[in-house]
Amino acid sequence: MELDRRPREACGLLGISQHPDAATLTYFGIYALQHRGQESAGIAVSRDFEIQCRKGMGLVSDVFDRSILEGLKGECAIGHVRYSTTGSSVVLNAQPFVIRHKKKTYAVAHNGNLVNAHLLKNELEETGSIFQTTMDSEVFLHLFVKNLKHGFEQALVKTVSRLEGAFSMVMLTSKGEVIGIKDANSFRPLCLGKLNGNYVLASETCALDLVEAKFVRELDPGEIVIINDEGIKSIQTKKDPTKRSFCIFEFIYFARPDSTFFGKNVYLTRKAHGRRLAQEAPVDADLVMPFPDSGTYAALGYSEASGIPFELGMIRNHYIGRTFIQPTQSMRDFGVRVKLNPIKELLSGKDIIIIEDSIIRGTTVKTRVKALRELGVNRIHLRVSGPPHRFPCHYGIDFSTRGELIAAKMTIEELKEYIGLDSLYYLSIEGLLESMGVERPEDKFCKACFDGCYPVTFDGDLSKDCLEY
Amino acid sequence: MELDRRPREACGLLGISQHPDAATLTYFGIYALQHRGQESAGIAVSRDFEIQCRKGMGLVSDVFDRSILEGLKGECAIGHVRYSTTGSSVVLNAQPFVIRHKKKTYAVAHNGNLVNAHLLKNELEETGSIFQTTMDSEVFLHLFVKNLKHGFEQALVKTVSRLEGAFSMVMLTSKGEVIGIKDANSFRPLCLGKLNGNYVLASETCALDLVEAKFVRELDPGEIVIINDEGIKSIQTKKDPTKRSFCIFEFIYFARPDSTFFGKNVYLTRKAHGRRLAQEAPVDADLVMPFPDSGTYAALGYSEASGIPFELGMIRNHYIGRTFIQPTQSMRDFGVRVKLNPIKELLSGKDIIIIEDSIIRGTTVKTRVKALRELGVNRIHLRVSGPPHRFPCHYGIDFSTRGELIAAKMTIEELKEYIGLDSLYYLSIEGLLESMGVERPEDKFCKACFDGCYPVTFDGDLSKDCLEY
Amino acid sequence: MELDRRPREACGLLGISQHPDAATLTYFGIYALQHRGQESAGIAVSRDFEIQCRKGMGLVSDVFDRSILEGLKGECAIGHVRYSTTGSSVVLNAQPFVIRHKKKTYAVAHNGNLVNAHLLKNELEETGSIFQTTMDSEVFLHLFVKNLKHGFEQALVKTVSRLEGAFSMVMLTSKGEVIGIKDANSFRPLCLGKLNGNYVLASETCALDLVEAKFVRELDPGEIVIINDEGIKSIQTKKDPTKRSFCIFEFIYFARPDSTFFGKNVYLTRKAHGRRLAQEAPVDADLVMPFPDSGTYAALGYSEASGIPFELGMIRNHYIGRTFIQPTQSMRDFGVRVKLNPIKELLSGKDIIIIEDSIIRGTTVKTRVKALRELGVNRIHLRVSGPPHRFPCHYGIDFSTRGELIAAKMTIEELKEYIGLDSLYYLSIEGLLESMGVERPEDKFCKACFDGCYPVTFDGDLSKDCLEY
């Protein structure tokens, strides 16, 4: 994945119930999920029929310190890290989102993108609803409150049934309930764990690992779980919860390699992609290397299957700050070297294979290949551990227009020339799915960014373009 | 290297002469050297017979922003990043250190540790010198100013001849001279590069790479170079500059893998250590892995020589902040997992080889091994890509007492038991030196931390303990 | 007025229309109104059918700097400074309050307190409204949006007709309209000015002075003014706008002395109170003095009428920060002296008259009188330039329970003994009103805090206690 224009995931979620140290555990949990969003972080806790919420722009460690955490007293909590997809990048849009209604308070944090949010919003505004943010969470809460006349559980069910698109959510009430919600397609991850008898909800298992909770299970598509001091209650809002459209790009790129979804570990899955890639597109070379850290695990698999040595030919600087100063004088390779410095003694005169997990706009990889050429690298072969990105995502990933997807604008051959490669190959969709060893993968994954087959329709639906495979 | 108690290097240095964008280039240079010190950062520039200096606690990107850099006008500059060895951890001890004397101003930044600083200081105080800091730089400048009666160059020469121990320095004068100084043993690195006809001094070549300067050569032991608008002048203060005692731990641990010293690339050298380790201590296993990032390159070499697959069995969290909050409730493996999370699906039931570059106190490695055991790892073999650390360093690395060096207190067998390993092996000193392919290595390296043979004597000299090898 | 427990006014308001430098003018305007609220400050600007809002905790000069103001582009703006009365003290409750509804955006800032807010809120929640803050502004906007089906102007009229209590408001729309609203009793100030042909709304004339706008007139009770690029339109929602209940405490204490309401300058009015006080309660003394700065102007009037010299017998420290550190060791008079230090050489052995504008809890004045006694002051006479505070305010001033009003708990004689005075006298209500020279003052002022005659009823109305005068 190119560093300067990474697809940005919506969010990471955490919920925890009945734990004396709920805010601190939530802090650790969202810290473990920091890779899912670095723009804002927030934690809400519930105690004595009140909800306290603290959120701010920046990393978890920027927003929270010990004294803030100590001030967040309560046994139930939800937390959130975010990179905005809808909603602009301001603190107002940080989550959890908290509202008051009839002496009760509710906090919601979500991950994903509703495709019918604007329709719901129009409908709500007709009856006098006002909005302070541009977040889907606010739409959810408006609907939820209007449905409360049907009772709390039915309000949840009826509200969820109106939402279309991708959403995983955690919710906290001032009564101390922690709720987990998953959309009917299970686009975004959310799983359940247990810590000393208490329940934890998390976007990825790596967060369970850090707080030392045991993984119990994924939430089912369309499932709502309500956790309180009496235990957990599951409500299934979908008839056939065995079909799902889990975002396959979580496996390829988003998730932390130490996380596991549906019994498949991400690290091992990426290695499998790499091994398959070596079978589909073998090439002779001196070494195989990633652009760290994307592509690293697929490169290990490629090396394993091909027998070509794995090397870390470019060194990543770990101290990159968020506001890096650009040089005023022209410095050719500055943008490359400030993040990744190639090791000349290793690479000069060599034939190399680079493994990437994806190419979005192609500019960063082009610059890096150029820098490697100037260093004296001989032949440069690029292998991508997923199919070409040709279709925008409408479910929460921000490569949302076809215009910025270079693979939608060029043939593979043109792209090879554009980047300046000796060869370029993308993993096939079949290869991707088969290497994951999933039965009936067509019932399991959303791969619309590769083939245009969108599981949920929306305005300007492109599903007629759905590629055959 | 254990993460919670890493040996801390004194500093990174940069100097640049006659460049219109000197402060910004210096900023990039010390940013590339950030791994050498994260405690404070500083830049001094010279213009119109004045020196301006800005320094502060924290990372380069914390201390400087665009407006600060734009305020630092001048064509000559020096920069510094620091981890304190002598001198306590306060902004007063940040460098460059600036003084005024007779209408002139001098700025100095140094890396290393003088073993006779306290003697020189006593002598200076007898004649009325007063000290504001606990830094060796201040001692240097007091001596230098007293020697100015002999002229500028002779003052440098006479001052350097009084200093004993390890020091590389860059100096800037209000006349716009940039000076590089290396001690007679060349303990600490300092090299010369060229950028569009102008000279650059840097602790490591990775800094030259970033500012796109070409490497020219290392400074010789005891060399002083004076760079001004007329060019460069070298003064040799030592009779036989072919002998040196370069810190071998720079190769094993400190330096960035993309740097090169004396023609030896660090990445390739570490791989060579790993290959030799595989020969000296082969063992059967399913995989070989580092604790990232220390040990990574030696592990690649070990894998290459042994044919055992290389894996990244523990995933590093890249968002570790500097002030991380500890959990109040007991969480067994928190200290391990917050930095490195093991991949259970990869490791469970396996025999593994871990490659580390060093063991100082042994506590972190012990905790990690315990966590791996609990995950279900079968046999755990540890291989260290350097000899045991048994002697403190008096030349600027802060493992300065024998008490905290666990290899000084236990036999290898005891240490194996203490950590909970199935086997433990350290690379031999011969193996270390031979794998580096250096002729007459005994004239080239300081390896006192391994064998107690201190190249420069000091109070309480331990060189009688010098191990035979 | 005692310094440690000052009655806190709700807010200061500013609105400006069609000015190229609207945000900066608003900044100056709310800076001039800073005495009305130091807890938070905010500015909203309108341009290109969007509203941008910036607000934060602290003083105007803490929240805004040049770059923030430069970012607030637009020709129409409203601004606000606040001390909370309802709503807790958090940034969420800072104003202006901004909402979106059907592609339009609205910002509102208000001053005052609705007495029927909770009833309106209950009603709104029944139909599904959700609330994020505890501010009256949010209630106003919910009602307003529901009324928009009647058209913009009627929506304003219908909404205002539902509100009961004290409120002055400024509102900004994304179409660039600036609206000023006053409640039917005109409890809180709001006036109209003109600057180069454009209109300005401000809580006090001192804000018009600073931005060099000319005073035009006060808004009438129940008046709504809508200002846009075509001019100003006034809507009168009340049948008889000649009757009002303007807070008389604005004259006594809140307003800046350089402001003028209804043709009466505050400075001159306070002097008149002081002169009347000298007539009602003459006493022989060496000097008359205020506790600066409260009481200063009434003290000038008292001195003028009595011929007793005016002195500034206690010196105010102007550098009091907001978070002052308390001594750990016992220091008797610390709390007094840190703010006001008495001049012993002036006061020792003297008979003095102190003029205060009000006594709320009585603790500060008691401590100060004690300190003056210890300094050797002979006789101490206290004269208060308003009647005793015996009733809470329900219209936005935060002495809202009778329990904290010492004059509600003690007779004047008891209070004299409690404070330790030689004599104590409060200005009579007749004296207060007559000295202001207002015709039919019973139709002009709210003086409920003195006599319990509340102009607008509310839950737990105390108006049966209304004192005869």
Next chain:
Amino acid sequence: MELDRRPREACGLLGISQHPDAATLTYFGIYALQHRGQESAGIAVSRDFEIQCRKGMGLVSDVFDRSILEGLKGECAIGHVRYSTTGSSVVLNAQPFVIRHKKKTYAVAHNGNLVNAHLLKNELEETGSIFQTTMDSEVFLHLFVKNLKHGFEQALVKTVSRLEGAFSMVMLTSKGEVIGIKDANSFRPLCLGKLNGNYVLASETCALDLVEAKFVRELDPGEIVIINDEGIKSIQTKKDPTKRSFCIFEFIYFARPDSTFFGKNVYLTRKAHGRRLAQEAPVDADLVMPFPDSGTYAALGYSEASGIPFELGMIRNHYIGRTFIQPTQSMRDFGVRVKLNPIKELLSGKDIIIIEDSIIRGTTVKTRVKALRELGVNRIHLRVSGPPHRFPCHYGIDFSTRGELIAAKMTIEELKEYIGLDSLYYLSIEGLLESMGVERPEDKFCKACFDGCYPVTFDGDLSKDCLEY
């Protein structure tokens, strides 16, 4: 005094010995002296043979908070607030200044200006001293350390005897001694107080008042007091300590009105100046008023002697921040009104007398008079409560060149026209001295800024210009 270009005093000093809460008391003391310097603040404490020092840019309340004070443990302390006169405005020049020498540590804070600092510095540099700051304190400490061979007391005496010019100092040693030093002319204030048996040193008595210490006496000219746990020792370095040259401008302008020097209270002295001014320059008018707060007390005296009513005709905004934003659009009177808003209803059509304590550059007073004219004030008479400033100060006040003193460039008549007054009168030197009731005032005060008679000679001495009076 004009607000935009106030003469800036060097510093405020505080020292305290043997008090368990020394740092906090010092904090309060320098807070009471904040008017003497708002640029930086610092406190040094001594305990266990170590000195800890904390200093920073800004107000006392900006630099210190509770946790910082709690960290400054020790029974002896000195503190300092500063406005720079020599030395540029950077944190490096903040005081106390701390040095180490032969295992001992010394901290010094000073007030004043040495006229032979550059000569002493040249001399010290010849023997190899290096300087890090541009402060006189550093020169003092260099000399002191060189004199330590004569013993501690003699080192103080010999060092003080080398210094020429104005200096009051407090010093702290790591042994816990607190030292107070006054120059032979006693230009700058320093007095001794007692708090529960322990000694306190302070620039002004208002600081003693706040910490509840009792005034004991002024330090004599040339006196050194050494305070330790055994008591106090005084060393007199001057033969005739009855003659002094105390800065008369302390009485007119610098000192807080609640302070007392040599038995003369500042408030009462300023009133006496005003009364004398009324006798020397009577004029018929409706009211007399100051520009607050300068001139306020002299205006009270003028009113008292003339019988013309005292008014506060311009209202000061107390919330002026340090970085106030200027308007981009032209606003005529902005610079005036942002600080002082005139009360039109009081002033329009009136003849007024304004009392100022001094005029330095004349620009502010000119602008204010213009604003008053535009408001409709009729006749404007200005009376200055001191003689014209015609000579620079070389002893620590920063009107240091004749060029910026408008009274050195114009006659009184020209100045009257320039400012736009109906009449202008300065208090005579005789009037100033006689109104203070001091015997032999020629032996008591430095009034060089008025008459050019400099008590201590210096390079470019102007004393030949000494005016007869």
